Amino acid sequence: MTLRTSGNAASATPTDQGVGPLLRAWREQRRVSQLELALRADSSARHISFIETGRSRPSEEMVLRLAEHLDVPVRERNPLLLAAGYAPRYPETPLDDPALDALRSGMERLIQGYEPYPALVVDAMYDVHAANRGILMLLDGIPEHLLTPPLNAMRLTLHPEGLAPRIRNLREWRGHLLAQMDRQIALRRSEPLRRLHEEVAAYPVPEEKPGAEPAEPVPYFALPMQIEHEGRVLSFISSISTFNTPMDVTVAELAIETFLPADPATVKYLQSMVP
Template sequence: MARPSTLPRAPSRFRYLRGMTTVAPPGVGALLRAWRDRRRISQLELALRADSSARHISFIETGRSRPSQEMVLRLADHLDVPVRERNALLIAAGYAPHYPERSVDDPSMSALREGMERLLTGYEPYPALVLDGTYEVLAANRGIQALLEGVADHLLTPPVNAMRITLHPDGLAPRIRNLREWRGHLLDQMDRQLALMRSAPLRELYDEVAGYPLPESGGRESATGGGHAPFALPMMIEHGGRVLSFISTIATFNTPMDVTVSELAIETFLPADPETAAALKGITPP
């Protein structure tokens, strides 16, 4: 997929832990119980959903019974376990991962890349970008490029992260007129994600961006202070001596069969008023 030069794709990252005491990983029963507790579902309710019995669910969770591969996947489906974690459940149960994890650049992903590129290009001059599960930018259109004036180079050095660009004091934050509202929205969004899935990298990112200082002045304007209530919370950002207002929407893939695809998100920014729509036609590079 073609990518703007300032927003290259982040390379793969691997972390190696040395000199640490080895701890046996939890079994599939403990993991399933943790997901059931997270979803606040009783053993009986899960059994009814999965066409099983509360006794069998109890035996699986306590390790007295080893679930079949089909049962692991069925329980994971009814517990709405993320695709990546479904593979972890299968491995804990002694089975091979069911879902592949291929790079977006893999030849088998050509149709996906082409489709997303057409979507990004077709959305111009409005901003749009593709994100992975930790908000790293995989691709962006020219509408996004138009908004990056003044963003520090270190934030545009791979891996480029949308949350850092937005909330860092060297990023867009000083130009976001309703920063406190928009920052609260983004942190709430990440918090909801963390409540639904286990992700150490996402937790680290949340802790990092939540600790960024707010500007001493500015960023206090309310999106509802203009005399009328918007239909959704906009991001109000200064650009070229005017204020542009955007409504953010996020699209994900239904029924993904690949770990990478399950974590992709396409974020688009819809002009919240006619003035912003008109302005974008003049500032988006050809």
């Protein structure tokens, strides 16, 4: 199932002070010293200092090398190049562009091949680009207003009319999701993502059902999402995959999230649903 989504998070704007202040800001955010960065980038602390203060203009190769070692998101590397006086290197191709047909069809085949287990494709704002039948099964009965594109995975999961009331360990799973967003905000410095975090963090947490029995304790190897479905409690471990060395902003911000059954009962139930 392919879902229409909104645009990606806004990118940073290069300053008129050159690339130095931008690189210094990324280095300080990553808590890396000039010497450590120099060692990583096969340079010298003196040269890094000169770049940051504007006394030396880095080559295009050096800008990209420093960005790589500072783990600067692909979206933010174009502003670094522009600030250094170079042309942007990374295009931002719409996912429905014919140039990405192979990528799009490959992701569709991947998540369909994962069935009956749930899997979906999201971008940096957690907007859903594609989902398989395992995901649609979990969404059964969700109000239509939450399913209107663009579908957002965080809103859908944490909204009190969404999946939240069905998640047996909501407080733990909610804490995991909010912490995940915190890490992404620190990495990407995205205001739209920060606003989304503030929105979903403010959702009321549904009260536990009166007389509800706690889920039977099971020795999981990672925090599971325990969710009710048709009178059963299904348990899933989430795994997220991204693309190696992406050369396009859109591709860099895509992630494939798969949900691995965390116990034999979940495996048996899902496999019983296979035609």
